Amino acid sequence: MTSKPTIPAVKGMREFYPEDLAVRNYIYQKVCQAATQFGYQEWESPYVEAIALYAAKSGEELVEKQSFVFSDRGGDKITLRPELTPSLARMVAKRQGELVFPLRWWQYGPMWRYEQPQKGRTREFFQWNVDMLGVNSPEADAELISVAATFLKLVGLSPQQATILVNNRRLMDAQFDFLGITPENRTFVSGLVDRRTKMKPEAWDVYALENGLNQQQLDGLEKILGDLDLWQKSDELVRLFKALEALGVREYVKFDPNIMRGLLYYTGTVFEAFDVSGSVRRAILGGGRYDNLLADVGGDPLSGVGFAMGDVVIGIILQEKGLIPAFTPSPAPILVTVFDESLWLDSFAVAAELRAAGLNVIVSPEPAKLPKQFKFADRMGIRVAVVLGPDEAASGQVTLKNLKNGTQQTVSRSQAPKEISEILASA
RNA sequence: GUGGCUGUAGCUCAAUGGCAGAGUGCUUGACUGUGGAUCAAGAUGUUGUGGGUUCGAGCCCCAUCAGCCACCCCA
Numbered sequence: 001m002t003s004k005p006t007i008p009a010v011k012g013m014r015e016f017y018p019e020d021l022a023v024r025n026y027i028y029q030k031v032c033q034a035a036t037q038f039g040y041q042e043w044e045s046p047y048v049e050a051i052a053l054y055a056a057k058s059g060e061e062l063v064e065k066q067s068f069v070f071s072d073r074g075g076d077k078i079t080l081r082p083e084l085t086p087s088l089a090r091m092v093a094k095r096q097g098e099l100v101f102p103l104r105w106w107q108y109g110p111m112w113r114y115e116q117p118q119k120g121r122t123r124e125f126f127q128w129n130v131d132m133l134g135v136n137s138p139e140a141d142a143e144l145i146s147v148a149a150t151f152l153k154l155v156g157l158s159p160q161q162a163t164i165l166v167n168n169r170r171l172m173d174a175q176f177d178f179l180g181i182t183p184e185n186r187t188f189v190s191g192l193v194d195r196r197t198k199m200k201p202e203a204w205d206v207y208a209l210e211n212g213l214n215q216q217q218l219d220g221l222e223k224i225l226g227d228l229d230l231w232q233k234s235d236e237l238v239r240l241f242k243a244l245e246a247l248g249v250r251e252y253v254k255f256d257p258n259i260m261r262g263l264l265y266y267t268g269t270v271f272e273a274f275d276v277s278g279s280v281r282r283a284i285l286g287g288g289r290y291d292n293l294l295a296d297v298g299g300d301p302l303s304g305v306g307f308a309m310g311d312v313v314i315g316i317i318l319q320e321k322g323l324i325p326a327f328t329p330s331p332a333p334i335l336v337t338v339f340d341e342s343l344w345l346d347s348f349a350v351a352a353e354l355r356a357a358g359l360n361v362i363v364s365p366e367p368a369k370l371p372k373q374f375k376f377a378d379r380m381g382i383r384v385a386v387v388l389g390p391d392e393a394a395s396g397q398v399t400l401k402n403l404k405n406g407t408q409q410t411v412s413r414s415q416a417p418k419e420i421s422e423i424l425a426s427a
Numbered sequence: 428g429u430g431g432c433u434g435u436a437g438c439u440c441a442a443u444g445g446c447a448g449a450g451u452g453c454u455u456g457a458c459u460g461u462g463g464a465u466c467a468a469g470a471u472g473u474u475g476u477g478g479g480u481u482c483g484a485g486c487c488c489c490a491u492c493a494g495c496c497a498c499c500c501c502a
Contacts, residue, residue: 008475008492008493011492011493011494061499061500061501062500062501065428065499065500066500066501083501083502111502113500113501113502115499115500115501116428116429116497116498116499117494117495118495118496118497119495119496119497120502121500121501121502125502126502127502128502129502198498261501282501282502283501283502284502285502286501286502307502308501308502309502310501310502311502312502313502314502337461339460369459369460369461370459370460370461370462371458371460371461371462372462373461373462374461374462374463375462375463376462377462378462378463379462379463382462385461385462387460387461389460390460391460399460399461401461401462403462403463406461406462406463408461
């Protein structure tokens with residue numbers, strides 16, 4: 001054996017073996033399908049950006065602690081992109097005058113964040129971003145939630161398995177006002193709400209009282225957070241749920257006053273999707289409405305709504321539930337064997353004929369014992385083995401073996417493509 | 428950045444401080460023109476890395492790297 005590699009992969013970076021890439025590509029395919037059903041356009045932005053792009057809009061945590069930052073040869077600070085929204089804002093602002101609104105864009109690509117790798121979290125991940133810009137309405141919010149729900153449905157997650165929880169920032173702010181919580185205290189209270197499911201109730205109470213809430217406010221807050229009918233007090237949420245009903249995805253969505261989302265730039269509807277039954281407690285995806293997206297990059301004010309989904313959490317969930325299609329190692333379903341040295345190049349010629357007929361074909365690179373070649377075919381998930389031995393060569397024929405059921409037939413070389421196609425079509 | 432657990436054959440894991448092991452996979456054969464099943468034989472290790480304690484370290488101590496889990500944050 002060779003010695004062990006002395007230089008490991010960089011911490012938290014992903015290595016995609018063929019079976020891993022198959023999973024990634026499967027998710028990509030479903031994401032594309034969901035977005036395309038709703039008429040969203042695929043776009044792409046640079047993987048490397050100036051750090052200054054994020055300084056304006058993204059949180060301090062993301063820029064200072066979670067970005068991979070480098071200097072280019074001119075001394076400018078650049079970074080592997082930790083998120084997509086600032087790039088979106090810039091590209092839209094640059095062509096704001098000529099783009100057609102409402103704009104519906106999606107992207108699926110790599111992102112990097114310098115975090116401690118753990119379950120559902122790596123330093124390199126693929127993220128699906130979907131955004132609609134230029135419309136500010138609960139009905140537009142409903143469309144985005146509907147795209148997300150459509151994806152969940154496409155990958156085989158039922159409403160019982162995965163749920164999208166929805167809340168509204170304006171509704172919560174109004175409730176906070178009613179309790180006499182000051183605007184400067186709102187950020188703390190939002191964080192408090194966010195933390196509620198992670199702390200023991202008593203500890204949470206103490207934490208709240210120690211940070212400026214009085215007992216009356218705490219009681220009121222707990223009442224609000226337990227009120228699953230609270231959405232009826234929000235015109236926006238009433239319209240949202242009616243639209244979701246019409247869009248046919250209402251069963252995937254639930255109101256939950258505990259959903260706040262940490263990002264400061266959300267202003268209205270917010271939502272997160274969770275796996276209800278599995279081992280991952282992290283959100284599958286999250287998003288919401290943000291106003292004034294373009295203000296910081298010099299564009300005209302423009303409201304938008306969007307969400308993001310990482311590939312890591314959804315990948316774990318789909319694997320756990322057996323929802324990833326079986327992996328076939330070989331993309332070519334046909335193996336042409338090489339019987340011996342004298343027939344070596346004849347086998348190559350047979351392979352070329354089959355490829356010319358439009359088939360995908362592996363040919364053994366050198367003579368080997370047939371059992372070994374058949375074993376290889378089996379391991380690679382190949383469905384048809386082609387044998388060209390002395391008998392076949394003498395009569396201008398080849399033997400075709402169906403590896404699924406073990407049957408075989410000997411046919412002329414000219415007929416082989418047609419016969420193989422029939423075998424492949426039969427299963 | 429903080430805390431906890433782990434690191435032994437390709438993989439999953441054993442081994443009271445005293446000879447480095449099993450299952451699985453791999454190679455070969457039973458079967459020189461046919462894979463999956465069965466049986467038999469065989470090969471495989473700087474015990475993550477570097478120090479230390481000890482007559483003796485896979486095991487104890489320190490450091491370091493990596494992985495997992497939780498916190499922070501978030502997709």
